[in-house]
Amino acid sequence: MHMADALLSPAVGTAMWSVSAGSVALASRRLCRKRDDRLAPLMGVLGGFLFAAQMINFSIPGTGSSGHLTGGLLLAILLGPSAAFLTVASVLVIQAFLFADGGLLALGCNIFNLGIIPALLVYPLCYQRLIGQSPGRRRETVVTMLSAVIAMQLGALCVVLETAASGISVLPLDKFLFLMQPIHFAIGLVEGAVTLAVVSFLRKARPELLARSTPGVASGRIAFAALLVVSLLVAGALSRFASEKPDGLEWSVEQVTGDGSLPGHRSGLSALLGALQKRTAWLAEYRIAPAAIHAEVPLPAPAASQSAAATGKGSGLPGVIGTLLTVLLVAGATLLLRRGNRGSDTPGA
Secondary structure, three states, X not given: OOOOHHHOOHHHHHHHHHHHHHHHHHHHHHHOOOOOOOHHHHHHHHHHHHHHHOOOOEEEOOOOEEEOOOOHHHHHHHHOHHHHHHHHHHHHHHHHHHHXXXXXXXXXHHHHHHHHHHHHHHHHHHHHHHHOXXXXXXXXXXXXXXXXXXXXXXXXHHHHHXXXXXXXXXXXXXXXXXXXXXXXXXXXHHHHHHHHHXXXXXXXXOHHXXXXXXXXXXXXXXXXXXXXXXXXXXXXXXHHHOOOOOEHHHHHHHHHHOOOOOOOOOOHHHHHHHHHHHHHOOOHHHOEOOOOOOOOOOOOOOHHHHOOOOEOOOOOHHHHHHHHHHHHHHHHHHHHHHHHHHHHHOOOO
């Protein structure tokens, strides 16, 4: 559901930037109250895992579409809502600036749809309220699946409403909504199944993660290293087998417009952010490509943008780079944030 700038007006994009930025500030403040310094490396490796997992698109049978894990609910279960939201937001920032996955004008919308909704809304208001202290297998399955589907449906609905409020696309509200909700219902079912499988595995292998207790130093390092290795394998090897079919948003746009094309005109803020993204997206389309490659990928990407001029196609190296950068960014930013907060709390500061 990574939105492109072509769907949004500057007014809607700026408004959603403000909402998401305020949420980041609030979540950062809440995170600073936690006393566990080992939360930073855990957020880092889980952020790297999420980045890698999002590279694997799975086909939706009978539709010609695909989907991928969004991960907001899963991270909220493992980290808590504030830490999960900040981790998802960091992944989306790296995807937008370095990989041109989602526009910069649309970054506020993407953070809201993929981060705020699952981690700050659905997790505390639905999952936590329904799951109970000691859920049985059936209850956990129902609550997890329901929460994942609700998060996905709300995210898809917001994409439609943000697009309609912008009023610059050729996507009729009713038809766009009719296509977006069913396809993302199917994706939500897969998201719920994956979330349930990961949580069930960790309940047996690493129960302290679900309790959010602090593991011992040695066992913590082993767990973090193992998760990092798994993330690198997913990004560097398994991602090469991802479905090449358009994702749910791209597929919906294609069904409405006939060819997936959207108006390409830009002006003002949209043009400025597009030019900035073109300069920063060194690994656009998850390829090692010349600096001149077009940064923002249309919906869906035309064959011309997938030419042989891009080197390293299918090598998995861009995914490995992105995973490592995500780990370093999330863990480093969390440590700096927490140390800065402790410094401001000292007497005379």
